[in-house]
Amino acid sequence: MSSAAAQGLGPGEVAASSGADLASSTLAAKISVTPSGGGVAFEGVTVAYKGNTVLSDFTLTVRPGEIMAVIGPSGSGKTTVLRAIAGFVRPVSGRLCAGGRDVTDLPPRARGIGMVVQNYALFPHMRVADNVAFGLRARRAPEHTVRAEVEAALSMVGMSSFASRYPRELSGGQQQRVAIARALAIRPELLLLDEPLSALDAQIRQSMLEELARLHRSLPALTVLYVTHDQTEALTLADRIAILRDGKLVALGPSRELYQRPPNRFAAEFLGRANLLSVILDTPEAGEDNATVRFGATQLRARARAGIAASTSCLLCIRPHDLSLTAREPGANSLAARVREVRWKGELHDIALEAEGQALRLTTAPLRRPPEPGTMLSLYFSAADATLIPES
Ligand SMILES: Nc1ncnc2c1ncn2[C@@H]1O[C@H](COP(=O)(O)OP(=O)(O)OP(=O)(O)O)[C@@H](O)[C@H]1O
Ligand SMILES: [Mg+2]
Numbered sequence: 001m002s003s004a005a006a007q008g009l010g011p012g013e014v015a016a017s018s019g020a021d022l023a024s025s026t027l028a029a030k031i032s033v034t035p036s037g038g039g040v041a042f043e044g045v046t047v048a049y050k051g052n053t054v055l056s057d058f059t060l061t062v063r064p065g066e067i068m069a070v071i072g073p074s075g076s077g078k079t080t081v082l083r084a085i086a087g088f089v090r091p092v093s094g095r096l097c098a099g100g101r102d103v104t105d106l107p108p109r110a111r112g113i114g115m116v117v118q119n120y121a122l123f124p125h126m127r128v129a130d131n132v133a134f135g136l137r138a139r140r141a142p143e144h145t146v147r148a149e150v151e152a153a154l155s156m157v158g159m160s161s162f163a164s165r166y167p168r169e170l171s172g173g174q175q176q177r178v179a180i181a182r183a184l185a186i187r188p189e190l191l192l193l194d195e196p197l198s199a200l201d202a203q204i205r206q207s208m209l210e211e212l213a214r215l216h217r218s219l220p221a222l223t224v225l226y227v228t229h230d231q232t233e234a235l236t237l238a239d240r241i242a243i244l245r246d247g248k249l250v251a252l253g254p255s256r257e258l259y260q261r262p263p264n265r266f267a268a269e270f271l272g273r274a275n276l277l278s279v280i281l282d283t284p285e286a287g288e289d290n291a292t293v294r295f296g297a298t299q300l301r302a303r304a305r306a307g308i309a310a311s312t313s314c315l316l317c318i319r320p321h322d323l324s325l326t327a328r329e330p331g332a333n334s335l336a337a338r339v340r341e342v343r344w345k346g347e348l349h350d351i352a353l354e355a356e357g358q359a360l361r362l363t364t365a366p367l368r369r370p371p372e373p374g375t376m377l378s379l380y381f382s383a384a385d386a387t388l389i390p391e392s
Pocket of ligand 2: 079080
């Protein structure tokens with residue numbers, strides 16, 4: 001039982017008043033929280049607005065304590081996923097479970113999962129402590145409990161000394177920490193985060209990411225559904241990543257595996273830069289890294305993938321940093337390429353090349369003597385870093 005429930009607090013939405021009350025802060029975070037039995041399941045969930053399907057047959061299980069990132073381009077249905085589990089939009093079909101219970105037909109307040117829906121930012125007319133207390137007071141928690149929980153939540157995000165400030169007296173990153181404290185104050189088991197860092201600049205985003213990771217280590221039972229369109233945030237923070245495209249789940253897997261072995265072109269390109277070479281699969285059989293493919297006249301070894309038949313054309317995905325100018329291992333793949341352009345980017349050299357009429361990109365630690373455009377080079381890569389992807 002959650003501490004909120006233990007205190008006899010009814011479930012309910014903290015409806016955060018009207019939009020006009022909301023801070024016109026730069027933060028674009030929406031954070032909602034539900035205390036429940038941890039994990040979440042979407043089973044064949046379809047959501048439509050005025051007959052227009054925006055989430056289609058969506059199936060996803062988030063394990064208790066897991067951080068699941070939901071990523072995808074703008075309009076792909078990410079917020080809709082959160083709205084569905086939060087109960088703010090009713091699926092036209094499918095089932096939603098939270099904490100092991102079917103909550104599909106329950107309105108938000110009756111789901112028994114006590115929900116806090118937070119809005120873009122903090123209430124500007126309330127001090128930090130009152131902002132954080134909001135969900136507890138809405139649940140009519142006794143004032144001594146409110147004080148203790150607010151203190152605990154603020155301390156979790158390192159904001160204890162800011163309790164009496166107004167949101168306008170805080171930096172963007174500090175406001176964001178308070179928003180997270182506000183979500184955590186009711187001791188949720190499920191935290192829904194919708195683009196929580198999108199309004200922060202790159203450096204603060206990085207440190208907030210580290211803080212979120214630390215926070216999760218201190219609350220290992222907290223299940224997190226983290227919506228972002230930033231693949232770096234997802235890769236840094238999430239145990240697993242679900243990729244949405246046009247309302248459909250197109251890829252799902254442990255973050256690292258999805259990055260290293262994307263199942264399709266969309267996932268490969270969405271999760272980072274990728275060289276996608278057109279190749280013909282010769283032999284798919286004989287062990288993990290032993291598929292052979294033809295790239296023009298060059299034969300290469302790659303990781304096999306079920307479902308691609310011999311002699312068919314497919315794509316070979318190699319991340320730019322997995323290509324190198326020297327062989328890193330005996331028997332590495334090699335191919336000849338001509339240098340097109342060399343760009344120095346401080347931490348790395350980014351080299352554009354062409355091989356067999358196809359464009360390639362290689363990134364490497366800065367070179368003392370970068371190659372000249374027009375030079376022919378040998379590029380090397382391991383079969384383990386070359387993933388086959390179906391062409392379509
Ligand atoms: N209340 C609504 N009425 C009608 N259409 C809506 C409504 N809310 C969202 N949509 C549509 O549903 C689709 C998915 O929207 P959603 O907000 O889930 O996307 P998103 O992936 O969160 O995008 P973003 O990255 O821009 O936040 C979009 O095409 C959007 O226009
Ligand atoms: Mg959204």
